[in-house]
Each structure stands twice: as structure tokens, then as C-alpha cells.
Amino acid sequence: MTRHREADMGSSRHVLFLSRPDTDHLYLTLAVAEELGRRGHAVTFATSDPFADEDADAGVVLLRYGRDERALAALPAFRARGPVDLVVADPRTRDAAVELAAGWGARVVVAHANLAVWPGERQFGENGEGHVYVHPAGRGTVFGDWTPADPRPVLVVAHDGVPLPVLTSAFGPVWQVVLLTDTPPADLPEHVTAVPPGFAALAHADVLLADGGLPAIGAAVRHATPVVLVPRSPEEHRNAARVTALGLGEVLPELTPESLRRTVSRVAADEATRAAARRFRSVLREAGSPTRVSDTIESALDAETRRAA
Incomplete structure (x- = not known):
């Protein structure tokens, strides 16, 4: 059974999506960001032109980081959002995400647009990292x-x-x-x-x-x-x-x-x-949906909470 719960005040976390301005990445991850927002998490979706003016539902806050993703950390609108608990990046923003996350003590999840696994499959490597298929739901x-x-x-x-x-x-x-x-x-x-x-x-x-x-x-x-x-x-x-x-x-x-x-x-x-x-x-x-990948992200948040404890 798919877990779908709204986050209560104790479990709500700040999730940052660090997206590059590419339709194949942005719209897929924005759908996931909205699902997490519906569950009660504070979600910031940071991207650059030409998509920074795209609408978002479920209380997701969209911010423009300019030419350098690292500049996001200095934006007053972002700093007012509070500490970041987890960063969702794509392969091209991963390095910036890792650098930013290290300063916050946050974990990084990388969302690939390529096909790591096909529907119904799960794939895990020796280091415990894995891939879960989520279908590309259209939005935007x-x-x-x-x-x-x-x-x-x-x-x-x-x-x-x-x-x-x-x-x-x-x-x-x-x-x-x-x-x-x-x-x-x-x-x-x-x-x-x-x-x-x-x-x-x-x-x-x-x-x-x-x-x-x-x-x-x-x-x-x-x-x-x-x-x-x-x-x-x-x-x-x-x-x-x-x-x-x-x-x-x-x-x-x-x-x-x-x-x-x-x-x-x-x-x-x-x-x-x-x-x-x-x-x-x-x-x-x-096999997969924004609901399923949100479950996976919440599992990563739960693991990070246990590790910090």
C-alpha cells in the first residue's frame, strides 16, 4: 500500500529543489515538489530563467537563483525560509547541491531524467544507494x-x-x-x-x-x-x-x-x-507517480532524522 500522509508539525521538513532550467527535468520534479507541499512540508523550488515565473501549487515557493545555483544561499527570501533538511538536485546541479547541503548538514537526493530502471523494478548498488522508477507525469x-x-x-x-x-x-x-x-x-x-x-x-x-x-x-x-x-x-x-x-x-x-x-x-x-x-x-x-517518489523522499528525511538523533 502506498503511504500518503500529511506531515504534522513534528515531521514537517524544509525540502529544497535545485533545478536547472530544462523542461525534461523541471516539470517532472515540480510535480513532486507540489506533492510534498500537499503533505505539509515547506518546499522551496529554485530554478533559473526562463522557468522561474512558472506557477506552483500546494504552497511551493519558487525562487530564481540567477546564473549560479550557489547564489541562492545569500537571497533574503531564501534565508527567511529557514534551515534546509534535504536537497533534491538533478545531475547538473548536484555539485552545487552537495556544497550547499554540506553547510546545512542536509542530505542530497539526485533526480535523473534518464532511465535508471523500468516500471516495477528497483535497483540498489553495493553502497546502499538505489533507483526507484517514477513515471513522467506531464504538468506545466x-x-x-x-x-x-x-x-x-x-x-x-x-x-x-x-x-x-x-x-x-x-x-x-x-x-x-x-x-x-x-x-x-x-x-x-x-x-x-x-x-x-x-x-x-x-x-x-x-x-x-x-x-x-x-x-x-x-x-x-x-x-x-x-x-x-x-x-x-x-x-x-x-x-x-x-x-x-x-x-x-x-x-x-x-x-x-x-x-x-x-x-x-x-x-x-x-x-x-x-x-x-x-x-x-x-x-x-x-509503478510510480509523484506520490511514490514523495514517499521515497520522506523516507530519506526520516533516515536523516534518525542519523542526526
Whole structure:
């Protein structure tokens, strides 16, 4: 049974989230910060432009640290929050978090956006440190909104390495092709639309074309959308191999208009793939959530309290 308790006055702690301004990290950890705030903890979420003006619920206080995370300690608004009991950092803010936490005698928890373990798995090393999977629940303005113009099937493309001529040649007006990009190409064909990154279009997608990175895979699983992957890096190849082993889509080893059209059409029509995507969405929802990671963080706080005693 998942533990979900509100912190009483004796167990309430000050948790600092030290986030870099990156959508793949900020919105995932902000959802966790809000869950801890709902449990009664004092939560400070520190980040930098362009996300310092994002709204937060549950009494979470958002602060801007500027260019250097260490400058946070000198801010009067932060100092008024009181001593810090635990710091949640990401890999790029870890060094600053460790330095700051040492001065407060606080513990550091690192939240990775990469896939340390998959749903239902726990992994612990010899030093006692471990990884717990938590599903990437969408929140924040970055996820936006998008609605298809008509009933044609939708292909969402989250891969900047797929040339536009390949896409336009592979998919005629029978498909709606949605490019997730901050820099839309000029003179797009009628059946190709460019929208800001955020995966909102996956709520209406038949297939996702991506590179094998975790943010795209996580969003596809959240929406039970089958995927076609064209991986480039070793990590993307490992993720792609796991996706295909689970029956959630296919890997495209050779990118041509013909192979792309055949593979996307096959995945879109394959009921076994769609059924696997729906099953895995259920597994994902049961395996982890902001509630579960908040339980883990509270366990770290409890351990720190016992150690201090």
C-alpha cells in the first residue's frame, strides 16, 4: 500500500529543489515538489530563467537563483525560509547541491531524467544507494495543447534528425504530420504542422516518430501511443531495444521515405502493438507517480532524522 500522509508539525521538513532550467527535468520534479507541499512540508523550488515565473501549487515557493545555483544561499527570501533538511538536485546541479547541503548538514537526493530502471523494478548498488522508477507525469505550460484539424491519422515527429524532404515524400495528404520544434521550417506542406515541443499532440496521435530518448518514450507510454524509433546514441539504442522487447513499437534501421512510410503504417495498424501500449500504460500508472517518489523522499528525511538523533 502506498503511504500518503500529511506531515504534522513534528515531521514537517524544509525540502529544497535545485533545478536547472530544462523542461525534461523541471516539470517532472515540480510535480513532486507540489506533492510534498500537499503533505505539509515547506518546499522551496529554485530554478533559473526562463522557468522561474512558472506557477506552483500546494504552497511551493519558487525562487530564481540567477546564473549560479550557489547564489541562492545569500537571497533574503531564501534565508527567511529557514534551515534546509534535504536537497533534491538533478545531475547538473548536484555539485552545487552537495556544497550547499554540506553547510546545512542536509542530505542530497539526485533526480535523473534518464532511465535508471523500468516500471516495477528497483535497483540498489553495493553502497546502499538505489533507483526507484517514477513515471513522467506531464504538468506545466510546456505541455500545452493541440487538436487535430480533421480525422486523418496523426504522426507526431520528435526527431530533429529526420529530414523534412523524407517526411514530405513519405507521407502525403492522407496523414497529418506534426513536427515538435522550436524552429519550424519555412513553406511547410498543407499536411505538415509545426508546434512547440511538449508532446500535447500525443493525445491525438496514432504513432510517434522519435530518436529513442526517454522524454519522448515516456510521453508515448503515458498516452499509449505506439512508437517508431530511429536511435542515434548508445543510450537511445538501449532504450529502443527495450521498447521493441516490450512490443511497444519498432526500430527503423534505415531511414528512407519508403521504409518510413511502411513502418509507420504497419505500426499504426497493428492491434498487438496498440494493445501492448495500453497494457504498459497501466503498468506505468501503477509503478510510480509523484506520490511514490514523495514517499521515497520522506523516507530519506526520516533516515536523516534518525542519523542526526
